[in-house]
Amino acid sequence: MNKSENPIKQAMKTCENCMNGRIDWSTEMAQEVTGQLCDSYAKGLGVSYSENQSIPERDVVVGLLESMLDLLFPGYTGRREITQAGQFFTVGNMLNQIHSGLASQIAKAFSYKCKRENCNEDCVQHARSVAAALLKKLPEIRELLLDDVQAALDGDPATQSLDEIILAYPGFKCISVHRIAHELYVAHVPLLPRVMSEYAHTITGIDINPGATIGRHFFIDHGTGVVIGETAVIGNNVKLYQGVTLGALSFPKDACGKIIKGNKRHPNIEDNVTIYAESTILGNVTIGHHSVIGGNVWLTESIPPYSKIAMRV
Numbered sequence: 532m533n534k535s536e537n538p539i540k541q542a543m544k545t546c547e548n549c550m551n552g553r554i555d556w557s558t559e560m561a562q563e564v565t566g567q568l569c570d571s572y573a574k575g576l577g578v579s580y581s582e583n584q585s586i587p588e589r590d591v592v593v594g595l596l597e598s599m600l601d602l603l604f605p606g607y608t609g610r611r612e613i614t615q616a617g618q619f620f621t622v623g624n625m626l627n628q629i630h631s632g633l634a635s636q637i638a639k640a641f642s643y644k645c646k647r648e649n650c651n652e653d654c655v656q657h658a659r660s661v662a663a664a665l666l667k668k669l670p671e672i673r674e675l676l677l678d679d680v681q682a683a684l685d686g687d688p689a690t691q692s693l694d695e696i697i698l699a700y701p702g703f704k705c706i707s708v709h710r711i712a713h714e715l716y717v718a719h720v721p722l723l724p725r726v727m728s729e730y731a732h733t734i735t736g737i738d739i740n741p742g743a744t745i746g747r748h749f750f751i752d753h754g755t756g757v758v759i760g761e762t763a764v765i766g767n768n769v770k771l772y773q774g775v776t777l778g779a780l781s782f783p784k785d786a787c788g789k790i791i792k793g794n795k796r797h798p799n800i801e802d803n804v805t806i807y808a809e810s811t812i813l814g815n816v817t818i819g820h821h822s823v824i825g826g827n828v829w830l831t832e833s834i835p836p837y838s839k840i841a842m843r844v
Contacts, residue, residue, distance in 0.1 A: 585639060586639055586640070586643050586722065587636045587637075587639045587640050587643075587722050587723055587726065588636065588639075589726055591632065591636060592636050592723055592726045592727065593726070593727075593730050594632075595629055595632050595633050595636065596708065596711060596712075596727050596730065597610070598625060598628070598629050599629060599666075599669065599711055600707055600708070600711075601625070602622060602625055602626070602629070602669060603669065603672065603673045603676060603707065604673075604676075604697050604707075605618070605621075605622070607694075607697055607698055611625070626666055629662075629666065630659075630662050630663060630666055633662040633665070633666075634655075634658045634659045634661075634662040634663075635658070636723060637657075637658035637661050637662055637715075637720055637723060638654045638655045638657075638658035638659075640658075640720050640721045640722045640723050641654035641657055641658055641720070641721070642654045643721060643722065644721045661715070661718045661720060664714075664718065665711070665714050665715065665718070668714060672710050672711065672714075675710055675747060676703075676706070676707055676710060678747050678748050679703060679706055679707075679747075679748065679749050679750065680693050680696050680697060680703060681693070681748065682748040682749060682750040682768070682770070683696045683700060683702070683703060683750045683752075684696060685750075686750045686752065686770050687750075687752055700754075701734075701735035701736065701737060701754045701755075702735070702737065702750065702751030702752065702753070702754040702757075704731065704734070704735055705731045705732075705735045705737040705739060705751065705754065706739070706745070706749055706751065708727055708728065708730065708731035709728065709731065709739045709741065709743070709745065710745075711727065712724040712725075712727035712728050712731075712741040713741050713742070713743070713744075713745075715727070715741070716741040716742050724741035724742075725741060727741065728740060728741045735754060735755075736754060736755040736756060736757075737751060737754045737755070737756075737757045738757065738758045738759070739757075739758075739759045740759060740760055740761040740763075741761075742761035742762060743759045743760065743761060743762075743763045743764075743765065743777075743797075744763070744764045744765065745759075745765045745769075746765055746766045746767040746768075746769065746802070747767045747768070748767055748768045748769075749765065749767075749768075749769055749770075750769075750770045750771070751770075751771045751772075752770065752771070752772050752773070753772060753773035753808075754773055755773050755774070756773055756774040756775075756809075757771055757773065757774065757775050757776075758775075758776045758777065758778060759777045759797075760777055760778050760779055760796070760797035760798075761796075761797065762794075762795045762796055762797040762815075763777045763797035763798055763799075763800070764797075764798075764799045764800070765777075765800045766800060766801045766802035766803075766804070766820065767802045767803070768802055768803045769800055769802070769803070769804050769805075769806075770804075770805045770806070771806050772806065772807050772808040772809075772826075773808050773809070774808050774809035774810075775806050775807075775808070775809070775810050775811075775812075776810075776811040776812070776813075777797055777798045777800065777812055778797065778811065778812070778813050779796040779797055779813060779814065780796070780813045780814035780831060782796070795815045796814065796815055797814075797815065798812045798813070798814065798815070798816050798817070798818060799815070799816070799817040799818070800812075800818045801817065801818060801819055801820035801822075801836070802820045802821070803820050803821045804818050804819075804820065804821070804822050804823070804824070805822075805823050805824070806818075806824040807823075807824060807825050807826040807828075808826045808827070809826055809827045810824050810825070810826060810827060810828040810829075810830070811828070811829050811830070812824070812828075812830045812831075813829075813830070813831050814831050814832075816830065816831065816832055816833040816834075817833040817834075818830075818833070818834055818838075819833075819834055819835045819836030819837065819838055820836045820837075821836055821837045822834060822835075822836060822837060822838040822839070822840070823838075823839045823840070824840050825839075825840060825841035825842060826842070827842050828840050828841065828842050829842075
């Protein structure tokens with residue numbers, strides 16, 4: 532380019548060069564792209580048509596989950612005004628609204644399963660029953676979570692109050708979601724438990740599969756990067772630090788090369804165990820009660836009670 536050329540002319544030439552590769556949106560292009568997308572939809576993958584009752588709506592499920600968390604610890608989110616005088620009416624109204632919405636989403640999940648498995652179940656009535664059973668367990672779940680809050684207060688010298696834990700701790704947020712999602716998992720509700728657990732994963736950095744069984748007085752300190760697999764079983768008074776993985780060693784396959792699902796493949800952590808940061812425990816192994824696993828340890832075999840495992844440098 533001529534350095535002596537007028538700057539305005541230089542800019543115009545540059546613009547002309549850019550325009551040579553320009554793509555203009557047009558009616559013809561819209562029709563072309565529309566046809567290609569519809570052809571892809573015709574394969575039946577990744578499409579949910581409303582006339583087939585669709586599938587659960589993620590944002591609605593998350594909203595219902597947050598409403599249940601509001602019931603468990605009213606007033607902490609500020610989404611609803613809670614007064615002592617009016618709490619009975621407020622809680623009752625919330626329960627009725629949640630049941631209606633939750634039953635609708637569970638019915639969609641059951642309908643999705645029935646379409647895949649060609650069953651003739653009354654999805655709507657079954658969904659209403661499952662939603663009612665979950666809401667009936669909310670007082671019990673609240674007591675479990677209050678025990679988890681106490682575990683955090685007992686295990687973290689940096690916190691000053693139960694309110695701070697409920698309001699701010701990601702580990703507590705994740706276990707709160709898990710205790711709800713796990714009930715739906717046990718009731719064999721498709722899709723919804725995973726939507727809930729992955730929502731918690733997104734906002735906390737903690738990945739707990741809804742199938743994991745977790746005992747009382749559970750505390751995840753810091754939390755980021757913790758992974759707990761589907762068939763993991765965790766006892767009472769267990770404490771995990773950031774980066775801990777309770778995972779699977781490998782996935783057995785059938786004669787066609789497909790992964791065999793449903794096998795027990797994750798660790799069993801007995802009561803009163805502490806597992807420090809970045810440790811990885813894989814496979815269907817058992818960590819005996821009152822054991823301590825140091826940071827950055829890699830374990831693929833069982834250890835007896837009262838063990839102390841450390842990586843020495």
